[in-house]
Amino acid sequence: MDGSGKPVQDRDAALVAAYDGPPDYRVVGRHGVFPDMTHDEIERFNFLAHMNRHLAGRVMPAVKNAFETRVAPGQVFTDRHQVRRALVKDPYWQLWSALRRNTMEMRQQAGRWVTLRQQEELAARVAALTDGDPRLVLDPNLVLPRYVSSIDHHCMPGSYHTEYGPGDVANAANYDSGLFATTGGMLGRYSDGGGQAVARWVARNLPDFKPRRILDMGCGLGHNVLPIAQAFPDAEIVAVDVGAPMLRYGLARAKSLGVENVTFVQANVESLPHFADGRFDWVQTTMFLHETSYSSMQRIFKETHRLLAPGGIVLHVEQPQYSPAMPLFEQAMRDWDAFYNAEPFWTKMHEADLDAWMVQAGFTKESLIHGGVTAVVDKSVFPDAAEDSGEDYGRKAAWHVVGARKEGV
Amino acid sequence: MSIQMALAGASAKPTGKRPHFLESWEAERSMAIALSLAGELVVTRQRLDTLERLLAAKGIVSRDEIEGFTPTKAEAAERGLWNQEFLARVLRVVQQEAEALTATDDSSETIAEELAR
Numbered sequence: 001m002d003g004s005g006k007p008v009q010d011r012d013a014a015l016v017a018a019y020d021g022p023p024d025y026r027v028v029g030r031h032g033v034f035p036d037m038t039h040d041e042i043e044r045f046n047f048l049a050h051m052n053r054h055l056a057g058r059v060m061p062a063v064k065n066a067f068e069t070r071v072a073p074g075q076v077f078t079d080r081h082q083v084r085r086a087l088v089k090d091p092y093w094q095l096w097s098a099l100r101r102n103t104m105e106m107r108q109q110a111g112r113w114v115t116l117r118q119q120e121e122l123a124a125r126v127a128a129l130t131d132g133d134p135r136l137v138l139d140p141n142l143v144l145p146r147y148v149s150s151i152d153h154h155c156m157p158g159s160y161h162t163e164y165g166p167g168d169v170a171n172a173a174n175y176d177s178g179l180f181a182t183t184g185g186m187l188g189r190y191s192d193g194g195g196q197a198v199a200r201w202v203a204r205n206l207p208d209f210k211p212r213r214i215l216d217m218g219c220g221l222g223h224n225v226l227p228i229a230q231a232f233p234d235a236e237i238v239a240v241d242v243g244a245p246m247l248r249y250g251l252a253r254a255k256s257l258g259v260e261n262v263t264f265v266q267a268n269v270e271s272l273p274h275f276a277d278g279r280f281d282w283v284q285t286t287m288f289l290h291e292t293s294y295s296s297m298q299r300i301f302k303e304t305h306r307l308l309a310p311g312g313i314v315l316h317v318e319q320p321q322y323s324p325a326m327p328l329f330e331q332a333m334r335d336w337d338a339f340y341n342a343e344p345f346w347t348k349m350h351e352a353d354l355d356a357w358m359v360q361a362g363f364t365k366e367s368l369i370h371g372g373v374t375a376v377v378d379k380s381v382f383p384d385a386a387e388d389s390g391e392d393y394g395r396k397a398a399w400h401v402v403g404a405r406k407e408g409v
Numbered sequence: 410m411s412i413q414m415a416l417a418g419a420s421a422k423p424t425g426k427r428p429h430f431l432e433s434w435e436a437e438r439s440m441a442i443a444l445s446l447a448g449e450l451v452v453t454r455q456r457l458d459t460l461e462r463l464l465a466a467k468g469i470v471s472r473d474e475i476e477g478f479t480p481t482k483a484e485a486a487e488r489g490l491w492n493q494e495f496l497a498r499v500l501r502v503v504q505q506e507a508e509a510l511t512a513t514d515d516s517s518e519t520i521a522e523e524l525a526r
Binding site for chain 2: 040043046094098101102108109110112116117119121150151293294295338339345347348
């Protein structure tokens with residue numbers, strides 16, 4: 001009883017029904033190599049998830065008001081960069097941006113604290129699961145592409161590749177444990193809502209597609225490739241990335257989750273001589289191309305075409321491309337992460353004519369594939385992006401699929 | 410040792426020139442510190458809430474014991490370490506400003522142009 005005369009259960013039910021914030025961090029899945037977290041470390045991520053949702057839902061919408069009432073009047077804009085340069089001078093845009101940048105830095109700080117303080121233990125836990133396993137193929141002599149070495153993407157110090165000790169996985173564990181905060185819980189229990197969305201999209205749109213060998217390019221810690229591996233348990237999956245910490249952690253994480261059909265390979269995906277022509281039935285990239293470069297993208301597309309078997313499919317999942325139909329204000333807002341969250345290529349990648357580049361790489365125009373997906377999560381616990389009418393300009397868990405089927409059988 | 414690595418490196422500056430948003434860097438620096446403090450206040454508030462609920466559930470709410478608490482030497486060291494961690498986190502912006510003094514970062518605009526070549 002709470003003094004109201006009604007049973008307490010009714011009060012609890014009303015609380016739950018009225019609540020529209022992110023779930024508590026403790027719903028995040030703890031696989032075998034997930035970092036240990038104290039009560040306060042968990043609450044730090046809870047706070048940051050709330051900050052991101054607050055900024056997206058309560059603070060950012062007024063940027064549009066500021067633009068319409070005091071930035072745009074009397075101005076003629078012909079491209080998104082002019083809009084952004086005008087927005088930059090607006091005090092409300094400045095306020096929102098400063099809050100958003102700080103929230104990202106705090107998210108990185110929180111995750112680094114968690115993972116650096118247990119850096120050696122994490123390396124040992126991963127080694128226990130991966131030592132001698134042929135499904136971890138590292139190349140200590142790999143030369144980092146400039147698009148990785150030039151800047152720490154999304155303000156993650158050390159990026160995907162820096163090693164803080166032998167067998168290090170700290171930044172992979174940081175990335176993994178903090179995704180919940182960055183996305184406000186939109187990616188689900190194992191932060192794999194994107195991968196699950198791809199698996200569901202393929203099941204619905206290509207029901208006869210039965211790939212035997214699948215290549216995931218720019219896999220990171222493998223969170224988006226595991227749902228694909230689970231959807232095709234008999235397929236042989238190869239996941240490639242330049243970051244050794246990501247790959248070590250990825251294999252250990254996959255094994256602890258009972259996924260045994262993925263091999264993690266350290267390589268630059270622009271050239272994969274490890275694999276023969278026509279080796280794969282499916283090549284996948286999920287939120288990867290925006291962290292590359294024009295020249296590497298063209299090589300990646302060509303390499304993809306070479307690696308696909310006749311009839312094979314390539315799918316690239318990204319936020320929607322800028323097009324004349326997209327308002328310049330929206331384009332400018334979507335560019336925020338490019339200039340203020342250390343994703344410089346984001347702005348360039350999203351103006352590229354991907355269709356033309358796919359054709360240039362050897363795919364026929366008729367074979368091009370276009371679609372749209374939203375994160376697939378356990379809706380009883382996590383927010384569903386498909387039912388979210390809000391807009392988070394580049395961060396919403398709603399993506400475009402651009403792909404092609406290679407000519408042949 | 411990991412705990413020293415975490416104290417020194419958790420607040421590290423990412424590569425890439427940091428954009429400024431507000432009219433004065435002084436204001437921006439203050440906002441960074443205040444926001445971090447807000448986060449820590451929330452964390453503390455949640456921890457207190459957890460404690461109060463557990464204590465209430467067990468019928469053990471003894472405020473007198475809390476008020477009269479004196480830490481042992483080891484307890485004092487543990488609590489001191491927490492203070493060190495707290496300052497490293499909250500004063501992130503100061504550390505990054507110091508690191509920026511010797512960094513040679515390109516701007517996102519410059520790198521984007523380079524990557525598009």
